[in-house]
Amino acid sequence: MNRPTEEQIREVLAGTSTPETAGLVARWFATDEGAAYLSRNMDCEVEQVKPGYEEFYVDHEINSDELFARIRRNIRRKRIHRITFRVAAVLVPFIILAGLFVQLDKRVDLFGVSGYEEIYVAKGERLQMMFQDGTRVYINSDSRLKYPKKFALSSREVYLEGEAYFVVSENPKRPFIVNLNGPAIRVLGTSFDVNAYPDSKDIAVCLDEGRISLTLPSNKEYPVQPGERLVYNRDNDRCTISRNSDNRFSSLWKTNVIAFRDAPLAEVIRVLHRWYNVDFKVNDREAWNVYFTLTSENTLLEKVLRDLEKIAPLRFNYDEAEKEIIVTTK
Structure with missing residues (x-):
């Protein structure tokens, strides 16, 4: 993959980058080249004192025993830092990616467990x-x-x-x-x-x-x-x-328009049953052979039934006792 710019890398390490830049740099850190770069960068920060020249960085007199003890502590500290930063060179990309991973999982279902x-x-x-x-x-x-x-x-x-x-x-x-x-x-x-x-x-x-x-x-x-x-x-x-x-x-229903095109009575009854939650009873077998073509923007049930009666030889009467609409021929 393409190597990020130095500015992009600095922004990520400083924690001031955008999520997109962080993702780009994190993926590069996960490569061999990126891991080596991160390790070198971190080592440089702790290798300011070279072995054998430690005393030149002491700006005041100090007895040799104390100087020797400090040098040994510095050597041990640098060894620990080297190990720590090499581990960090591996972990930092995954930490960055993990953060992006959490943000992504908030938006999409990565594991199929959202329900x-x-x-x-x-x-x-x-x-x-x-x-x-x-x-x-x-x-x-x-x-x-x-x-x-x-x-x-x-x-x-x-x-x-x-x-x-x-x-x-x-x-x-x-x-x-x-x-x-x-x-x-x-x-x-x-x-x-x-x-x-x-x-x-x-x-x-x-x-x-x-x-x-x-x-x-x-x-x-x-x-x-x-x-x-x-x-x-x-x-x-x-x-x-x-x-x-x-x-x-076919989609007029979503604008509250009832529409039938050469529809048999059985289809009309199914649609009206769903629209108005009413039941129908057909008393004449011949009624099943009637077809309807109708478009109505007035979706009051009574108005729709009257419109159906105008275009077909049928009557639609509401039986309040049985709470159903009785369909008969004229």
Whole structure:
């Protein structure tokens, strides 16, 4: 490695350097060249008195016995100093590195022992949060996110059940990984929506910008480009990728907009159940064959139900006794 400048070395030994400079000098001290330099530097500080010339450094008269005793003490002291400083030449780099190591461990999980936090967003609620690396995540209703208290040094991994929208802080050396109970999404610096509720056979990923890839337990990898929608079927282990005509549609929920596009009643009921924590009862089999396309910025349940009735041959009536919404045909 490159040798630090004399000024950088002096700053480190004086304790006035920056952490970056200290790290550079400490790594050089750990080399053979650096250790030899440090040993020489320390020896010079204690070798001001050369053997045989000790008396020239005594500026007053002194009897020979006392002089001899002092010389012997000086010799012993210098020997101890030499041993001590040679040991220090080895220890100082590690002490400096240890200090930097402690500072680094405060920011990242070097040993994988920091533990995990888990957050559950209940039905009828949504949540936005930010990780320590600057990554933002919007979590939809009835979703669970598990994340480490501190990200690891080489990767950033979270575990998701449900739906979330991620805006990942870019760091090619520390990929962001979203684990989906088997499949996993590998991210470099990206904005994307992932829908992976446990009660659904499909995992859907819509990429707005950046680069991601879905890795299956079989190690098959599917890269996704901006504007594409990936759907993975857990039952048949098949994966399809298609162009998304409106790549922002899938993430409208994070702005409190309810949106359906050619969605069957079953999907509408699942979404409304999560958004409002209400149950539905369908009394007519024909109702399951009705599809809906709707975008509503007014997220009051009553208003959404009235909008659904306007575009479909169905009625949605709230039964207060049973605390459920009864779906019938008109």
